[in-house]
Amino acid sequence: MFRFNLPDPGEGLVEAEIVNWLVAEGDEVRINDILVEIETAKSLVELPSPVSGTIGRLLAPVGQTVAVGSPIIEIDDGSPGEPLPAPVVPQAAEPEEAPPANLVGSGPIPEPATRCRNPSPVAAPVTAPAPVQRPTTTPVGKVLAKPLVRRLARDLGVALQSIRPTGPGGSVSRADVEAAAGMNRVDDGARVPIRGVRKATAEAVAGSVGKHVHVTEFNTLDVSATMALVATLKQRREFRDLHVSPLLLHAKAVCLAMARQPDLNASWDARAGEIVHHDHVNLGIAAATPRGLLVPVIREAETLSLVELCRAINEIVAVAKAGKLQPADYSGGTFSITNVGVFGIDSGTPIINGDESGILAMGAIKRRPWVVGTGDDERIEPRWVTTLALSFDHQLIDGEGGSRFLADISEILASPELALLY
Incomplete structure (x- = not known):
C-alpha cells in the first residue's frame, strides 16, 4: 500500500487546502494521472500519481488544510505496507518500496518544522482501518477551539467544556462562545476566512x-x-x-x-x-x-x-x-x-x-x-x-x-x- 504524502510546493509554503479530488476509492490510476487539486497560498496545483494501482482511501476531505508531508491518499500498488489507521496524523517515515524518484510527491517527506494552523485533531489509535471522518465529539476534558476563541471565552468568563460546539470538526467557534455568553450578536453580513x-x-x-x-x-x-x-x-x-x-x-x-x-x-x-x-x-x-x-x-x-x-x-x-x-x-x-x-x-x-x-x-x-x-x-x-x-x-x-x-x-x-x- 503506497501512501502519497502532500509534497512541498516550494516558496516556503508549509500547507495546502484540498480543493477537488479527481479520483474516488476503487478507481484504477496510472502513473502521472491527476489525483487531486490543491490550493496553496498562491496558486492551484494539480498533483499527479507517482504510482499505478487502485485507490484505497482518500485521507483528507475537500476543504481541509493539510500540512506538507502529511498522507493524503492511499494507493494499492501491490507494495507491502498496512493502511494508515484513522483519523490520520503525520507519522515518522516507515520503510517501504521507493516509488520513481523523478515524480512529485514520491516517498515520505520529513515533518515540517512549522505546523498548519488547523491540524486534524488527534484521536486515540484504532486497531482496524476505518473511513476518515472529522470527529463531531471530542474526548472528555478536551475541547477543540482556536487560540482566539479560547481567549474570548476566557475574557467572557465562559467555560469551553459547557459549550455545544458547532464549528468545523466539532470545534467551538466564536459564535458558540458569544451565544453561550448571552450576547445578542448583530448580523453584520457574511464572514469569509482569510486564506489563499x-x-x-x-x-x-x-x-x-x-x-x-x-x-x-x-x-x-x-x-x-x-x-x-x-x-x-x-x-x-x-x-x-x-x-x-x-x-x-x-x-x-x-x-x-x-x-x-x-x-x-x-x-x-x-x-x-x-x-x-x-x-x-x-x-x-x-x-x-x-x-x-x-x-x-x-x-x-x-x-x-x-x-x-x-x-x-x-x-x-x-x-x-x-x-x-x-x-x-x-x-x-x-x-x-x-x-x-x-x-x-x-x-x-x-x-x-x-x-x-x-x-x-x-x-x-x-x-x-x-x-x-x-x-x-x-x-x-x-x-x-x-x-x-x-x-x-x-x-x-x-x-x-x-x-x-x-x-x-x-x-x-x-x-x-x-x-x-x-
Missing part, C-alpha cells in the same frame, strides 16, 4: 511596507504616438494571433529604460548588508484574476523581441487567470508593472512587490485637451494622455535615479521611435 491568495497578498503588501522605503513619483504625458503604434501592430501579420495592448509597449519601455538605469535592477539584502545587482530584468505583470491579485514573472524580459514579449505576456496572464500558476512562475521578479488604467483609474501609489526595486503603475489612457506646438504654433488639441506612477525603494535608489528612470520610460512612450537610441 487574499491571505498571501495581505502578508506581501504588509511586509513590503515594512521592508522598503517607498517613494512614488508621477508623470502625466501625451501617449498618442504609442496608441498609434499599438493600432499598427494589431494589423501586422506577426501579431495576428496575439492580444496587443499598451501594456506591451510599457513593458518594452521598462526594459529599455532599465538598460540606461541599471542600478534600479537590484535588490536590498538587509541581512547580508549588500545590494544585489541582477543580470536580467525579470518582469512581473500584475494580473487581476478570479482568485485575486497575482504577479507572474516574465524572465529575462529584456532579451525578448516585441513579438516574443507580447506572446509571453499573453501566455502568463492566461495561466494566471486560469489559476494554474506554479510557484516558480511568480518568484524571482526584479521589477513589476501594474495596470490600474483598465479600471478607469488615472493613477495610484503602487506597493513594491517582494524583494523588487520598484513598480510602475499604468493609469487610464484618455482623450484630453493637450497643449501642442510652441510659440506662434502653440494650440490645444485632443490627445491620448495618461499618468504614470513609479514607486521605488529609496534605500536602493536616490531620487535622481528614480526620476531619470521614469523620464526615460515617458520619453519612449511619448515618442516610440526614440527607442532606437536606447
